[in-house]
Amino acid sequence: MELVFALVTDLHFGPQASFGGKLRKLTADAPALARAFVSRMNEAVRPDFVVNLGDDIEDEGFEADRARYGACIETLRGVQAELVNVAGNHDLVHLRPADLLAAWGKPELPGLHYSFDRGGFHFVVLHTREKKDVDVTVGEAQIRWLAEDLAAARGPTVVFMHHSAADQDLRGNRWFEGSPHICLVEERRALRSLFQQHGVRAVFNGHLHWNHLDVIAGIPYVTVQSLIENLDEDAPGRPAAAHAVVRVTPERVIVEIEGAERARYQVDRAG
């Protein structure tokens, strides 16, 4: 039993934005980089499904965000495989959960967290909510839902979320060094203990704009780099063009990060 899925994150369709006076997100390149990702999926990888880990847009205003969010999802739908979507913080500054669900084609979902089964595996999508400059939380109701969902899961489980549930060492991260409260989920210990209790095989997130692996109690927590991150210090810029291809079996998880900064992570199940 092997399943192959691809991850893309932090596509940030939107106007040019600078950070600390420098060009850090190559937003102008986002549509072309997304199209290149779609082509690679269709021509070379042919995954069972593709996961969009969120932050499809920069936040400008309701109408602009709705148009850009729609354009990003529309581009990703070019993949000849199912598209699984996760909500990011920039997606929900002006848009409401119902707007995202409409764009996902899932207006019937009660919220932005959900789960599904494919190929003998169980997949959980969490909704991590960021209060700008304050905190990132999932909330008690979602933790209760997660506990019930994992307890009922048939088959090995993989989790997707926008922010991280690992205790990452943030030194050297351009965006979040010294600021764990706006990139790591506040209830991460509670989440990790549920993941451990129910034998979750891997957890994937975006948001931190770097590639990173922590293995905690045998579970890999993988952060995938933003598609449009500028790997150089300033303009004109060199896009990370990052995405990941994941091969998962009940015994093993192999993550291949593609793009300008390649990496390969393999974690075998203990015992």
Ligand SMILES: [Fe+2]
């Ligand atoms: Fe982002």
Ligand SMILES: [Fe+2]
């Ligand atoms: Fe984010």
